[in-house]
Amino acid sequence: MIHLSNIEKVYRTKTIETIALNNINLNINKGEFVAIMGPSGCGKSTLLNIMGLLDAPTRGSIVMDDQQVTALSRKKLALFRNLKLGFIFQSYHLINDLSVIDNVELPLLYRKGISGTERRKRALEALEKVGLSARTKHYPNQLSGGQRQRVAIARAIIGNPEIILADEPTGNLDSAMGEEVMNLMLHLNKTDGTTIVMVTHDELMAKKTQRVIHFFDGQQVS
């Protein structure tokens, strides 16, 4: 599903060159739930951003869903993200000016041929899946952290993406809420066969996934 070959990411300023990722080769299979672990600054999030096509590697190639995506134009990258990828962020990144349902609908706004009614229907279905169908008209700041992350999950799944990339999705939540969010992701992986790559610091959460990859100083160590 995701094939990373010789990925390197270097951040350059006038005086310093920082190697964030060094020669990463990684294969993630379709339907797999993978956790990426490592200390802060080891390159986990950078790798996830590269997988999510939000950032470009300095060197190397990315093949996703049998498609070489490294050299795609900005427009095609946007389309690929819209159709194939879903994101869950540690700090939720919900739009405060939009209601819960409008936040969830957002990915479908950029998909051609979907009517407003269809968007609403699918948003309600997604919210149903995460148990928040009673909160459609609320605004993000009226929700708890766990509820916000569940809205973010609904937003990530509304477009039926093949891959979900989650950057420390339980990092801002207490253990009970974290557990709830983790169970939701496990359920999605099992029932829908969605490939999930999750960056986490939490070993207990990582253990629940099918594979744990460890990173250190920009390199994959296991």
Add this chain to the structure above:
Amino acid sequence: MLRKKYYTALTLLGISLTIMVITVFASFIDQIISANPPEINRERTLILDKVSLYKDGKKTDAIPSLSFLQKNIRNLQSTETISYFTSREFISFLNGKTTGHVLKFTDENFWKITDFEFTEGKAFHLNEVKNGARVAVISEKTKAYFFNEHDALGKTFPIQGLRYTVIGVVKSASPFSKVYSDVYVPYTTDINIQLTDKAVEGTYNAMLLAKTNDLRKVRAELRSRMNIKNTVSAVDSVKVHAFTSLEQFSKSSSFNDDEPEYGKTAIVVGIILVLFMLIPAISLVNINVTRIGERAEEIGVRKSFGATSGNLVNQLVIENIIITLIGGLIGLGLSVYASQLLVHFINTFDPLFKMPTDSFIISWRVFGFCLFSCLLLGLISGVYPAWKMSRMNVIYALKGGNNL
């Protein structure tokens, strides 16, 4: 928009003030050049207000006299009607107050070329002009001044020591128009004409209503009239200057006394509009960069989920145009008060001759122009910030746009 109240208020203030100034400016130009009542035939109405006399290679310009006009500018094949008129002023003393009035001496044809709305009575006719009848058509403002709200018809009032009888009351023309006056009387009652009227030089203008919009025929006929020998004795040749309101505006705005230059007019008007719009637009760009910059996280989220730069530019520009249109409506409302304020300001320079406070009228044309200006302002001030934001790196945008 409502959540960023400070920036929204600042943006709305900038837009509304800009649109206010543009509206007053556009209203002024509209009243000078457009076919608004009572000047509904402006595009085929020529005002002849200057004669050039050439003698030994030297040119002398003059305002024509009534006798010159009546002798030379009459019975033209290409015109439907010709009217002669001059504007004077008179002072009245009423209830211990001194007030100045604009007085127009004219003829019966004046009412055929123009389309004044009579609220009372009628215009004077050929007989009254021929007989030098002391009759007057007055504006509503003058009626209110002399007669309060009572009927004015048949009542008399003094002009330069002589009493005139009111036979008609009209809605006032724009004070920026050549046909504006407080009082209209037959030119045959002009007692000063002997003093002011020479063979060629005088104080009168002619208003020529062409049969068609092709004004070249009128000009050609005027030229041929001036070619007739002995039109004016003691000069080599004579040229009359007759222009429409638009041509007059073009002449004055292009600083050319003799011929309209539309290219120069467009440049001058363009420069004024750019000055009115560019400085606010630059400020709005800066405000918008900050305002949109505060939405960096949102931009990052939208990009993450598949928004293209084009999607974001469209969204942000449309949002900006909506704000601009709201600001434009406020500006349009403010322009009513601003124009009245401007009239009060102008009136302080000449307290005797006061302009009516409703001198600036917002026509549909002006409204349309303001709408266009709003869209233009919205585009100018919205495109660059939107484009800048849409190109922002997603990762940085998600972190709040620290690299903007």
